[in-house]
Amino acid sequence: MKTKKLVIFGNGDIAQIANDYFTNDSECEVVAFTIDRAFKETDYFLGLPVIPFEELEKEYPPTQFSLFIALSYTNMNRLREKKFMEAKSKGYELVSYISSKASYLSKFSCGDNCFIFEDNTIQPYVKIGDNVTLWSGNHIGHHSIIENHNFISSHVVISGHCTIKPYCFLGVNSTLAHKVTLAEGTLLGAGVVISKDTESNGVYVAPRPIKIDKTSDQIRL
Known part of the structure:
Protein backbone atom coordinates (compact mmCIF):
# COMPACT_ATOMS: atom_id res chain seq x y z
CA MET A 1 0.00 0.00 0.00
CA LYS A 90 10.78 25.10 1.03
CA GLY A 91 10.01 22.69 3.85
CA TYR A 92 9.86 19.43 1.91
CA GLU A 93 10.68 16.03 3.31
CA LEU A 94 13.26 14.49 0.97
CA VAL A 95 12.77 10.75 0.81
CA SER A 96 15.39 8.09 0.10
CA TYR A 97 14.98 4.98 -2.03
CA ILE A 98 16.67 1.78 -0.85
CA SER A 99 16.11 -1.17 -3.16
CA SER A 100 14.45 -4.21 -1.67
CA LYS A 101 17.17 -6.14 -3.51
CA ALA A 102 20.05 -4.40 -1.72
CA SER A 103 21.78 -6.65 0.81
CA TYR A 104 22.35 -5.65 4.43
CA LEU A 105 22.16 -7.68 7.62
CA SER A 106 21.21 -4.85 9.94
CA LYS A 107 19.79 -1.36 9.64
CA PHE A 108 22.34 1.24 8.65
CA SER A 109 22.41 5.01 9.02
CA CYS A 110 21.13 6.61 5.81
CA GLY A 111 20.37 10.28 5.19
CA ASP A 112 17.82 12.06 3.01
CA ASN A 113 17.50 11.89 -0.76
CA CYS A 114 19.67 8.81 -1.19
CA PHE A 115 19.22 6.55 -4.23
CA ILE A 116 20.44 3.03 -3.46
CA PHE A 117 19.97 0.56 -6.30
CA GLU A 118 19.74 -3.23 -6.39
CA ASP A 119 22.64 -5.56 -5.61
CA ASN A 120 24.46 -3.15 -3.32
CA THR A 121 26.07 -5.02 -0.43
CA ILE A 122 26.17 -2.77 2.63
CA GLN A 123 28.07 -4.32 5.51
CA PRO A 124 27.50 -3.63 9.23
CA TYR A 125 28.28 -0.24 10.79
CA VAL A 126 28.24 1.64 7.48
CA LYS A 127 27.02 5.26 7.61
CA ILE A 128 25.61 7.01 4.54
CA GLY A 129 24.94 10.75 4.57
CA ASP A 130 22.46 12.90 2.64
CA ASN A 131 22.02 13.01 -1.12
CA VAL A 132 24.14 9.96 -1.98
CA THR A 133 23.66 7.78 -5.07
CA LEU A 134 24.80 4.16 -5.05
CA TRP A 135 24.19 2.76 -8.52
CA SER A 136 23.81 -1.01 -8.82
CA GLY A 137 26.23 -3.69 -7.68
CA ASN A 138 28.61 -2.01 -5.23
CA HIS A 139 30.36 -3.38 -2.13
CA ILE A 140 30.38 -0.98 0.83
CA GLY A 141 32.72 -2.39 3.47
CA HIS A 142 32.15 -2.48 7.21
CA HIS A 143 32.56 0.71 9.27
CA SER A 144 32.89 2.86 6.14
CA ILE A 145 31.42 6.36 6.02
CA ILE A 146 30.02 7.94 2.86
CA GLU A 147 29.44 11.62 3.57
CA ASN A 148 26.95 13.96 1.87
CA HIS A 149 26.55 14.62 -1.86
CA ASN A 150 28.43 11.71 -3.41
CA PHE A 151 27.88 9.56 -6.50
CA ILE A 152 29.12 5.98 -6.62
CA SER A 153 28.63 4.25 -9.95
CA SER A 154 28.47 0.49 -10.53
CA HIS A 155 30.63 -2.37 -9.20
CA VAL A 156 32.75 -0.16 -6.98
CA VAL A 157 34.57 -1.84 -4.09
CA ILE A 158 34.91 0.22 -0.91
CA SER A 159 36.86 -1.77 1.67
CA GLY A 160 36.37 -1.54 5.42
CA HIS A 161 36.91 1.64 7.46
CA CYS A 162 36.99 3.92 4.39
CA THR A 163 35.73 7.51 4.38
CA ILE A 164 34.30 9.30 1.34
CA LYS A 165 34.24 13.06 1.86
CA PRO A 166 31.61 15.20 0.06
CA TYR A 167 31.43 15.88 -3.69
CA CYS A 168 33.19 12.72 -4.87
CA PHE A 169 32.54 10.64 -7.98
CA LEU A 170 33.63 7.00 -8.10
CA GLY A 171 33.74 5.49 -11.58
CA VAL A 172 32.76 1.98 -12.61
CA ASN A 173 34.91 -0.79 -11.11
CA SER A 174 37.03 1.58 -9.01
CA THR A 175 38.47 0.08 -5.83
CA LEU A 176 39.43 1.50 -2.43
CA ALA A 177 41.78 -0.42 -0.17
CA HIS A 178 41.26 -0.74 3.59
CA LYS A 179 41.13 2.49 5.64
CA VAL A 180 41.43 4.84 2.65
CA THR A 181 39.97 8.37 2.77
CA LEU A 182 38.83 10.11 -0.40
CA ALA A 183 39.28 13.85 0.11
CA GLU A 184 36.53 16.29 -0.81
CA GLY A 185 35.96 16.55 -4.55
CA THR A 186 37.89 13.42 -5.54
CA LEU A 187 37.14 12.02 -9.00
CA LEU A 188 38.00 8.38 -9.68
CA GLY A 189 37.98 7.12 -13.25
CA ALA A 190 36.80 3.66 -14.26
CA GLY A 191 38.90 0.80 -12.95
CA VAL A 192 41.28 2.85 -10.80
CA VAL A 193 42.69 1.29 -7.61
CA ILE A 194 43.28 3.64 -4.65
CA SER A 195 45.53 2.35 -1.87
CA LYS A 196 46.24 5.61 -0.03
CA ASP A 197 44.39 8.81 0.84
CA THR A 198 43.64 11.18 -2.03
CA GLU A 199 44.10 14.95 -2.34
CA SER A 200 41.21 17.42 -2.44
CA ASN A 201 39.77 17.81 -5.95
CA GLY A 202 42.23 15.22 -7.25
CA VAL A 203 41.54 13.26 -10.44
CA TYR A 204 42.77 9.67 -10.53
CA VAL A 205 42.64 7.47 -13.63
CA ALA A 206 43.73 3.92 -14.43
CA PRO A 207 46.52 3.19 -16.96
CA ARG A 208 45.36 3.10 -20.54
CA PRO A 209 44.96 -0.33 -22.19
CA ILE A 210 47.83 -1.35 -24.48
CA LYS A 211 47.10 -2.67 -27.99
CA ILE A 212 49.60 -5.34 -29.02
CA ASP A 213 50.79 -6.04 -32.56
CA LYS A 214 48.62 -9.10 -33.08
CA THR A 215 45.08 -9.68 -34.22
CA SER A 216 42.62 -11.61 -32.09
CA ASP A 217 42.62 -14.59 -34.46
CA GLN A 218 46.36 -14.98 -33.80
CA ILE A 219 45.77 -15.53 -30.11
CA ARG A 220 45.27 -19.11 -28.98
CA LEU A 221 42.61 -19.25 -26.28
Whole structure:
Protein backbone atom coordinates (compact mmCIF):
# COMPACT_ATOMS: atom_id res chain seq x y z
CA MET A 1 0.00 0.00 0.00
CA LYS A 2 1.28 3.44 -0.96
CA THR A 3 1.57 5.66 2.09
CA LYS A 4 3.34 8.75 0.71
CA LYS A 5 2.65 11.01 -2.24
CA LEU A 6 5.87 11.93 -4.02
CA VAL A 7 6.97 14.60 -6.47
CA ILE A 8 10.19 13.95 -8.40
CA PHE A 9 12.50 16.83 -9.35
CA GLY A 10 13.88 16.26 -12.84
CA ASN A 11 12.81 15.44 -16.39
CA GLY A 12 15.72 13.35 -17.67
CA ASP A 13 16.89 9.75 -17.55
CA ILE A 14 17.42 9.64 -13.80
CA ALA A 15 13.95 11.06 -13.13
CA GLN A 16 12.51 8.41 -15.44
CA ILE A 17 14.45 5.68 -13.64
CA ALA A 18 13.48 7.05 -10.22
CA ASN A 19 9.82 6.93 -11.22
CA ASP A 20 10.13 3.22 -12.04
CA TYR A 21 11.89 2.35 -8.79
CA PHE A 22 9.59 4.32 -6.53
CA THR A 23 6.49 3.06 -8.36
CA ASN A 24 7.45 -0.61 -8.32
CA ASP A 25 9.48 -0.93 -5.12
CA SER A 26 8.49 1.60 -2.48
CA GLU A 27 5.66 2.95 -0.38
CA CYS A 28 5.60 6.15 -2.45
CA GLU A 29 3.08 7.06 -5.12
CA VAL A 30 4.64 9.36 -7.73
CA VAL A 31 2.06 12.06 -8.49
CA ALA A 32 4.01 14.72 -10.41
CA PHE A 33 7.36 15.98 -11.63
CA THR A 34 8.93 19.37 -11.11
CA ILE A 35 11.72 21.29 -12.82
CA ASP A 36 12.98 24.86 -12.91
CA ARG A 37 10.75 27.00 -15.08
CA ALA A 38 13.63 27.78 -17.46
CA PHE A 39 13.97 24.06 -18.28
CA LYS A 40 10.28 23.16 -18.47
CA GLU A 41 9.58 22.05 -22.03
CA THR A 42 6.31 20.17 -21.60
CA ASP A 43 3.31 20.06 -19.29
CA TYR A 44 3.51 16.28 -18.83
CA PHE A 45 6.27 13.72 -18.34
CA LEU A 46 5.52 10.00 -18.23
CA GLY A 47 1.85 10.90 -18.13
CA LEU A 48 2.17 13.02 -15.00
CA PRO A 49 2.03 16.82 -14.65
CA VAL A 50 5.23 18.86 -14.69
CA ILE A 51 5.15 21.82 -12.32
CA PRO A 52 7.61 24.74 -12.26
CA PHE A 53 9.75 24.29 -9.16
CA GLU A 54 9.29 27.96 -8.29
CA GLU A 55 5.54 27.32 -7.87
CA LEU A 56 5.59 23.78 -6.50
CA GLU A 57 4.43 24.49 -2.96
CA LYS A 58 1.26 26.18 -4.27
CA GLU A 59 -0.04 23.00 -5.92
CA TYR A 60 1.86 20.34 -3.98
CA PRO A 61 2.46 21.77 -0.49
CA PRO A 62 5.18 20.24 1.70
CA THR A 63 2.62 19.44 4.37
CA GLN A 64 1.07 16.85 2.04
CA PHE A 65 3.78 15.81 -0.42
CA SER A 66 7.36 14.60 -0.26
CA LEU A 67 10.11 15.26 -2.79
CA PHE A 68 12.99 13.40 -4.42
CA ILE A 69 15.79 15.17 -6.32
CA ALA A 70 16.56 12.95 -9.33
CA LEU A 71 19.74 14.49 -10.70
CA SER A 72 23.13 13.04 -11.58
CA TYR A 73 26.69 14.04 -10.67
CA THR A 74 26.78 17.31 -12.64
CA ASN A 75 29.46 19.68 -11.29
CA MET A 76 30.66 16.97 -8.89
CA ASN A 77 27.18 16.61 -7.35
CA ARG A 78 26.88 20.31 -6.55
CA LEU A 79 23.84 20.85 -8.76
CA ARG A 80 22.04 18.05 -6.94
CA GLU A 81 23.15 19.59 -3.64
CA LYS A 82 21.80 23.00 -4.72
CA LYS A 83 18.35 21.61 -5.46
CA PHE A 84 18.48 19.50 -2.30
CA MET A 85 19.05 22.63 -0.22
CA GLU A 86 16.39 24.61 -2.08
CA ALA A 87 13.85 21.84 -1.48
CA LYS A 88 14.76 21.74 2.21
CA SER A 89 14.29 25.51 2.44
CA LYS A 90 10.78 25.10 1.03
CA GLY A 91 10.01 22.69 3.85
CA TYR A 92 9.86 19.43 1.91
CA GLU A 93 10.68 16.03 3.31
CA LEU A 94 13.26 14.49 0.97
CA VAL A 95 12.77 10.75 0.81
CA SER A 96 15.39 8.09 0.10
CA TYR A 97 14.98 4.98 -2.03
CA ILE A 98 16.67 1.78 -0.85
CA SER A 99 16.11 -1.17 -3.16
CA SER A 100 14.45 -4.21 -1.67
CA LYS A 101 17.17 -6.14 -3.51
CA ALA A 102 20.05 -4.40 -1.72
CA SER A 103 21.78 -6.65 0.81
CA TYR A 104 22.35 -5.65 4.43
CA LEU A 105 22.16 -7.68 7.62
CA SER A 106 21.21 -4.85 9.94
CA LYS A 107 19.79 -1.36 9.64
CA PHE A 108 22.34 1.24 8.65
CA SER A 109 22.41 5.01 9.02
CA CYS A 110 21.13 6.61 5.81
CA GLY A 111 20.37 10.28 5.19
CA ASP A 112 17.82 12.06 3.01
CA ASN A 113 17.50 11.89 -0.76
CA CYS A 114 19.67 8.81 -1.19
CA PHE A 115 19.22 6.55 -4.23
CA ILE A 116 20.44 3.03 -3.46
CA PHE A 117 19.97 0.56 -6.30
CA GLU A 118 19.74 -3.23 -6.39
CA ASP A 119 22.64 -5.56 -5.61
CA ASN A 120 24.46 -3.15 -3.32
CA THR A 121 26.07 -5.02 -0.43
CA ILE A 122 26.17 -2.77 2.63
CA GLN A 123 28.07 -4.32 5.51
CA PRO A 124 27.50 -3.63 9.23
CA TYR A 125 28.28 -0.24 10.79
CA VAL A 126 28.24 1.64 7.48
CA LYS A 127 27.02 5.26 7.61
CA ILE A 128 25.61 7.01 4.54
CA GLY A 129 24.94 10.75 4.57
CA ASP A 130 22.46 12.90 2.64
CA ASN A 131 22.02 13.01 -1.12
CA VAL A 132 24.14 9.96 -1.98
CA THR A 133 23.66 7.78 -5.07
CA LEU A 134 24.80 4.16 -5.05
CA TRP A 135 24.19 2.76 -8.52
CA SER A 136 23.81 -1.01 -8.82
CA GLY A 137 26.23 -3.69 -7.68
CA ASN A 138 28.61 -2.01 -5.23
CA HIS A 139 30.36 -3.38 -2.13
CA ILE A 140 30.38 -0.98 0.83
CA GLY A 141 32.72 -2.39 3.47
CA HIS A 142 32.15 -2.48 7.21
CA HIS A 143 32.56 0.71 9.27
CA SER A 144 32.89 2.86 6.14
CA ILE A 145 31.42 6.36 6.02
CA ILE A 146 30.02 7.94 2.86
CA GLU A 147 29.44 11.62 3.57
CA ASN A 148 26.95 13.96 1.87
CA HIS A 149 26.55 14.62 -1.86
CA ASN A 150 28.43 11.71 -3.41
CA PHE A 151 27.88 9.56 -6.50
CA ILE A 152 29.12 5.98 -6.62
CA SER A 153 28.63 4.25 -9.95
CA SER A 154 28.47 0.49 -10.53
CA HIS A 155 30.63 -2.37 -9.20
CA VAL A 156 32.75 -0.16 -6.98
CA VAL A 157 34.57 -1.84 -4.09
CA ILE A 158 34.91 0.22 -0.91
CA SER A 159 36.86 -1.77 1.67
CA GLY A 160 36.37 -1.54 5.42
CA HIS A 161 36.91 1.64 7.46
CA CYS A 162 36.99 3.92 4.39
CA THR A 163 35.73 7.51 4.38
CA ILE A 164 34.30 9.30 1.34
CA LYS A 165 34.24 13.06 1.86
CA PRO A 166 31.61 15.20 0.06
CA TYR A 167 31.43 15.88 -3.69
CA CYS A 168 33.19 12.72 -4.87
CA PHE A 169 32.54 10.64 -7.98
CA LEU A 170 33.63 7.00 -8.10
CA GLY A 171 33.74 5.49 -11.58
CA VAL A 172 32.76 1.98 -12.61
CA ASN A 173 34.91 -0.79 -11.11
CA SER A 174 37.03 1.58 -9.01
CA THR A 175 38.47 0.08 -5.83
CA LEU A 176 39.43 1.50 -2.43
CA ALA A 177 41.78 -0.42 -0.17
CA HIS A 178 41.26 -0.74 3.59
CA LYS A 179 41.13 2.49 5.64
CA VAL A 180 41.43 4.84 2.65
CA THR A 181 39.97 8.37 2.77
CA LEU A 182 38.83 10.11 -0.40
CA ALA A 183 39.28 13.85 0.11
CA GLU A 184 36.53 16.29 -0.81
CA GLY A 185 35.96 16.55 -4.55
CA THR A 186 37.89 13.42 -5.54
CA LEU A 187 37.14 12.02 -9.00
CA LEU A 188 38.00 8.38 -9.68
CA GLY A 189 37.98 7.12 -13.25
CA ALA A 190 36.80 3.66 -14.26
CA GLY A 191 38.90 0.80 -12.95
CA VAL A 192 41.28 2.85 -10.80
CA VAL A 193 42.69 1.29 -7.61
CA ILE A 194 43.28 3.64 -4.65
CA SER A 195 45.53 2.35 -1.87
CA LYS A 196 46.24 5.61 -0.03
CA ASP A 197 44.39 8.81 0.84
CA THR A 198 43.64 11.18 -2.03
CA GLU A 199 44.10 14.95 -2.34
CA SER A 200 41.21 17.42 -2.44
CA ASN A 201 39.77 17.81 -5.95
CA GLY A 202 42.23 15.22 -7.25
CA VAL A 203 41.54 13.26 -10.44
CA TYR A 204 42.77 9.67 -10.53
CA VAL A 205 42.64 7.47 -13.63
CA ALA A 206 43.73 3.92 -14.43
CA PRO A 207 46.52 3.19 -16.96
CA ARG A 208 45.36 3.10 -20.54
CA PRO A 209 44.96 -0.33 -22.19
CA ILE A 210 47.83 -1.35 -24.48
CA LYS A 211 47.10 -2.67 -27.99
CA ILE A 212 49.60 -5.34 -29.02
CA ASP A 213 50.79 -6.04 -32.56
CA LYS A 214 48.62 -9.10 -33.08
CA THR A 215 45.08 -9.68 -34.22
CA SER A 216 42.62 -11.61 -32.09
CA ASP A 217 42.62 -14.59 -34.46
CA GLN A 218 46.36 -14.98 -33.80
CA ILE A 219 45.77 -15.53 -30.11
CA ARG A 220 45.27 -19.11 -28.98
CA LEU A 221 42.61 -19.25 -26.28
